[in-house]
Amino acid sequence: MEKFTQLFSKCVLLPEENVDTDQIIPARFLKAVSREGFGDNLFRDWRYLDESTPNPDFVLNQPGVEGQILVAGRNFGCGSSREHAAWALYDYGFRVIISSFFADIFKNNALNNGLLPVQVSDDVLAKIFKTVNNDPATLAEVNLEEERLVIEKAGISENFEINNYKKYCMINGFDDIDFLINKSEEIKAYEQNRELVI
Amino acid sequence: MGKTLFDKIWDAHVVHTVEDGPQVVYIDRHFIHEVTSPQAFAGLKSRGIPVFRPKQTIATADHNVPTENQHLPIKDALSRHQVDTLIKNCKDFGVELYGLGHPYQGIVHVIGPELGITQPGMTIVCGDSHTSTHGAFGNIAFGIGTSEVEQVLATQCVLQRKPKTMKVQVDGELNKGVVSKDIILYIISQLSASGGTGHFIEFCGTAIESLSMEARMTICNMSIEMGARGGLIAPDEKTFEYIKGRTFAPKGAEWDKKLSYWKTLRTDEDAQFDSSYHFNAEDIEPMITYGTNPGMGIGITQFIPQVNGNSVAGLEKSLKYMELQGGSQLLGREIDFVFIGSCTNSRIEDLRLVAEMVKGKKKADRVQAMIVPGSRQVEQQAIAEGLDKVLKEAGFELRQPGCSACLGMNEDKVPKGKYCVSTSNRNFEGRQGPGARTMLASPLTAAAAALTGRITDVRDFYKD
Numbered sequence: 306m307e308k309f310t311q312l313f314s315k316c317v318l319l320p321e322e323n324v325d326t327d328q329i330i331p332a333r334f335l336k337a338v339s340r341e342g343f344g345d346n347l348f349r350d351w352r353y354l355d356e357s358t359p360n361p362d363f364v365l366n367q368p369g370v371e372g373q374i375l376v377a378g379r380n381f382g383c384g385s386s387r388e389h390a391a392w393a394l395y396d397y398g399f400r401v402i403i404s405s406f407f408a409d410i411f412k413n414n415a416l417n418n419g420l421l422p423v424q425v426s427d428d429v430l431a432k433i434f435k436t437v438n439n440d441p442a443t444l445a446e447v448n449l450e451e452e453r454l455v456i457e458k459a460g461i462s463e464n465f466e467i468n469n470y471k472k473y474c475m476i477n478g479f480d481d482i483d484f485l486i487n488k489s490e491e492i493k494a495y496e497q498n499r500e501l502v503i
Numbered sequence: 504m505g506k507t508l509f510d511k512i513w514d515a516h517v518v519h520t521v522e523d524g525p526q527v528v529y530i531d532r533h534f535i536h537e538v539t540s541p542q543a544f545a546g547l548k549s550r551g552i553p554v555f556r557p558k559q560t561i562a563t564a565d566h567n568v569p570t571e572n573q574h575l576p577i578k579d580a581l582s583r584h585q586v587d588t589l590i591k592n593c594k595d596f597g598v599e600l601y602g603l604g605h606p607y608q609g610i611v612h613v614i615g616p617e618l619g620i621t622q623p624g625m626t627i628v629c630g631d632s633h634t635s636t637h638g639a640f641g642n643i644a645f646g647i648g649t650s651e652v653e654q655v656l657a658t659q660c661v662l663q664r665k666p667k668t669m670k671v672q673v674d675g676e677l678n679k680g681v682v683s684k685d686i687i688l689y690i691i692s693q694l695s696a697s698g699g700t701g702h703f704i705e706f707c708g709t710a711i712e713s714l715s716m717e718a719r720m721t722i723c724n725m726s727i728e729m730g731a732r733g734g735l736i737a738p739d740e741k742t743f744e745y746i747k748g749r750t751f752a753p754k755g756a757e758w759d760k761k762l763s764y765w766k767t768l769r770t771d772e773d774a775q776f777d778s779s780y781h782f783n784a785e786d787i788e789p790m791i792t793y794g795t796n797p798g799m800g801i802g803i804t805q806f807i808p809q810v811n812g813n814s815v816a817g818l819e820k821s822l823k824y825m826e827l828q829g830g831s832q833l834l835g836r837e838i839d840f841v842f843i844g845s846c847t848n849s850r851i852e853d854l855r856l857v858a859e860m861v862k863g864k865k866k867a868d869r870v871q872a873m874i875v876p877g878s879r880q881v882e883q884q885a886i887a888e889g890l891d892k893v894l895k896e897a898g899f900e901l902r903q904p905g906c907s908a909c910l911g912m913n914e915d916k917v918p919k920g921k922y923c924v925s926t927s928n929r930n931f932e933g934r935q936g937p938g939a940r941t942m943l944a945s946p947l948t949a950a951a952a953a954l955t956g957r958i959t960d961v962r963d964f965y966k967d
Binding site: 321322323325327328331332333335336337338339340350378379380383384385386387388389391406408409410413414417418468469470471480481482484485486488489491492495496499502503 | 646651
C-alpha cells in the first residue's frame, strides 16, 4: 500500500446519495484476476451513454473537472462488498473520498487500499458542494497526521476521525496482513486454548 | 449486565485487541468464489506464504458462471479465465472446491447451509456482502473485501472493529400471501437503506420464530440492504432439525456435544442493545420496490411517494430511471421479465412456493420468466419432486445454478428499459443489466406477476 500523509487538490463533486458499488463499478467489469485497470470502467454506466459515447452531463466528462478528491452524498459505497470499487476509484486517480456517511464494507476496503474516507457532517458536505460549484478551482487540504480537512474558500477547517491504528497504517503504507502475520503465534495459541465447541 | 448473542459469539472469537483500533477476530469458516478471490491468492503467492488453515476454506463457482450448458467450456473468455484461476488456486493451495459439474456446486450462501457447513456459534466470512445469510443459524457471518479474504487465507483472522448491536423484533401472525421476503422488505422500507450501518442485527419475535430456516435465511440475507454488517437469529429446534443429518453436520457424540452448546446460544434477558425496533406482522402486506435502492419499497396496494420537499434522498432521480410517477400505484402495471433466484430466494422452499402457484397455469405471453435454482442439490430436489415439469409447463425457463440475473455478470440480463419483478436483493440502477428496471418482491408476488403479466396482489389468488 502507498503511503498517505497529506494532499492538496481540487474536488470532484458527485452530489448523489446512496452511491452503490454497482454504480462505482458494474459487475460485468469484475472479471479480471488482477487489481489493475478498473479505473477505465469507474462509474461506467453513468459515464457513458452506450459502448463508447461519453455522457457529457456526467461530472467526470466535464471540461475542467479534475482532482484527487471525490465529494459524494450520504451512504457512499453501499451494496456489494466488491473491493473492485475501491480499486477503480484509486486507479482512476482518487486518493480521498469525502462524504457525510460511508457504508461499512466500502470504508474498510478503501482504508485497505490507501484510499482515505473522510467523514464530515451533512452541513459541511453541503458547504463543500456549494463552494466548489461556485468555484471549481477551490483547493482542499487533507492532512492525515493532524486529522484535518481545510477548505479555506469555504471557511472549513474540520477535524475528521480515523482510528489510530488505521492512521498509522496509511501514513506508513502498512497492510493489515503484515500486522496479522506477525500475530500468528498468538493465533495458534488461541486455536489451542479456546474452549468453544466449533 | 447480560450479553447479547452477538456479543457472546464475537467476544469468544477475539484473539487480540489493538489499542484504539480494531480486533483480531478468528474465523471458523471461510467461503470463497471466483470473483473476489483471485487477487487474494495472488497476494499469498507474491508473499510466498501458504493458506494457514486450508480445511476451513470452501470454494465454489457461482457469480459469473453460465446457467445453461454447464457441462460445456464457458464461452466468455474472461469468465472462463476467472473460473480456471479459481480451480488452479484451489489446487495449488489445497482448498476444497465445489466447482461447475460438482454435485455440491451452487450459490455460496445456499450451499453452506444445505451441506451443514454453516452451524450455530461460528464466525463465517466470504468476499460477498450477502454472507449475512448464514446468520439465520445463530452465528456471526459477514461480507468482506478481497484484502480481507487475503487476511483470512493467510492467518484465519480478520481485523475488524466491533459493530454495535440492534434488535429488530417482529411479533404476530403473517397475513395470507405474506412471506419472509415481505417482512425484510418492509423492515428496510421503514429503517432505510442505511438504517443498520455500523450494526449487527438480531432478529427476534414470534413472527421470526414461526419462519422456516429457508425463510429465516431470506431475512438475514438482506440485512446488508439496510447497511448492517449482518443479521442473526438465535438457534432453536428448527435450526437443529435442519442441520441434523446434513453432509458435514456433526454426528454421534460430537452432535450431542455441539447440540448442548448450541442450546446455550441466546441473548440474556437483561442484555442491552444499542438500538431496538419493534414491528407487527399484521401490518405487513406483500411488498414491492419502486425505486433504485432496497429501502424504496411499499405495500403492493400503496402509492409511490410524491416528489416534494420532504422526499427521501434520490427519489426524483430513481423515479426518472424507473420511468414511474410519484403518487401512482404499481398495482396493475405491465411487466416484461420475472427472475426467481439469487442467494435471497432460490432454495427448494422458494421453488415449491412458485410451483404451487403456477401449477396448471401459463405465464403471460409478454413475460420472460427465468427461474434459477440456488444449487445443484436444489435443482436435483426440484426434479425429484417434479417441480421442473410444473414450471416448464407454465412457461418458465428452469436454468442451472448460479447468481445469474441477480447481478448480471453472466449472459443472464434484463434488457434495457424492461421491467423485471425479481426475487433478488438489489434494485440498483443497471444491477440486472444496463438500463434494467428491477422491482424486488417475494417469490409469490413474482410468480403472480409472471402469470398475469402485471404487478399483482398475490392475495387475489387466494380469494374464492
